[in-house]
Amino acid sequence: MSDALINGVSGAGGGIIAQLITYPLQTVNTRQQTERDLSKSINRDGTLKQMFQVVKQEGWGRLYGGLTPSLVGTAASQGVYYYFYQIFRDRAELVSLARQRKGIGDGSLGMLQSLVVASLAGSVNVLLTNPIWVIVTRMQTFKKNKKALQKHDLPTVTTEVQNVAAEPLRYGILDVIKELYDEAGLLGFWKGVFPTLIMVCNPAIQFMLYESMLKKLKKNRASNMKGAEGLTAIEIFLFGAVAKLGATVATYPLLVVKSRLQAKQGLHIDKRHRYRGTWDAITKMIRYEGLFQFYKGMGTKIVQSVFAAAVLFMIKEELVKMARLLLTRDLTRKNSSRLEPSRP
Template structure:
């Protein structure tokens, strides 16, 4: 129980630091994933979908603060998510290791936990985490894409106004005045409570679990990540032991690199699910185009293939790879150092209690 608590605290602390460092890239990536653009505008889409273009666009229209939309609930979500994940991951890991040790005594196996067992451990911890924290990430996605949705609304109103002008022969001064009024609008303040009310008004309580199906399927992402990480770490420790080196001498840099490799493999293999999840959790496009509205996971997949093509499932992947790999590397490095710190403090406390007794 103590080791699970230490790992939970270490994971939460590492996650917060990694989140703060990489949050602007995460915001951009969510906006790239949720941008609905038709196949015929591919060349134009490629320009608008670049990270550099979106950085300039956000800073120009929203200031630097736009890159940190939804940071507060995101930090809370990160701490809660990683704390829950690492806590249960360590509990299930301890159980798996105990079972492996018992099997070794019975003459089955070498006492180590196999890859399949690591997958099960990570999947169980991930599923519990998803069910508990999905509402937080729905709000974060809404806040990250709020100005994007408002921009789409203004574009729809502008198109409707131009259409009305052509049909009703509006005078140029009148048309220009109304267009200027639209262009002068600024994004409305959009906090966590307003996002929560909006989700509830649209879909009720179930709205907070939008995207739960692809999110649960995406549990395989950390499962793959931790399988690669644990397997690589075990291989490194065995190599150190074979060379008669202390396995505790594994450096923070080595942990950083192992975390980067693990996250890269997991991200590339599960990215399409992440795009579908973000599309479902974001505010549905405003306007008369039903091709941009999704009633569920399968509806989103079918419409994305039909109207945007297969490349839409990989929108913003380069940004995500940079953000997630760097975040995971920082997370693993900081988490391991915090675990050592917390474990040391816990041992000192236990020694003091023994002396007092």
């Protein structure tokens, strides 16, 4: 098994576990980002209170709306990202070693090289997995109001209740796929791809910070470690958390724009909140809602993404170590059996 495949599978496993732990926070955060009515309580209440409101009004299941495609998307995204990241990194390291033999550099990757490697891996990941995340966003932002559904047959029904009652009682993956295709054909599955491609700088910054901290620690310890080998799980957890915190704060406004574009934009929505594209969304948000809206829900996102990233890094590196150890033992056992003399 290649090193790139080991990293890809380990990244997928770590991503799934991190997603399962933090998914309710992600659902609430997506709703915070896409809520356009400034008067609603979702803009004022704390994260925990908003979670209780979702449970009270829509049931526990809504906190996990879109979990299945999200787990598929997480496994695919992390697997693709780490697979290509390792491939690009290995090639970049070969170039650096070749330069070192010519007397240029020390043979290791610098911050700029790490940034380029992470950006290339992120771009490949975005182009391949964007349709999955559009589906997840739609399912996370779908709302059903139990009280409204119970009263929708009364003679005097408000417009809001009519809109809720018109929504399907079930909103599964196939419903979302049909809805997206009816809206914009195949291109509908790549809604928000441009800000998402720009958002590649988030994991790029994250990995640049992470690798830089690892490199500095290795230098201070004067060791010959490669990657994260030799570090404790707690150290990896903390490095992953700090790296993700810096990346999230730097790129959060783009994440809000991406979520706005991927969420459903029904005909009943005010024209001020219907977007034709990335630039149209940015200008309308600034004009009608103010710069503050680009940071809606950032507190929730920091808690969710920083904790998820820290868990992912920690579990991924432990899985990589286990896989390499098992492969080494297997290889040693095979070599030993070949060297043993055959019995008469």
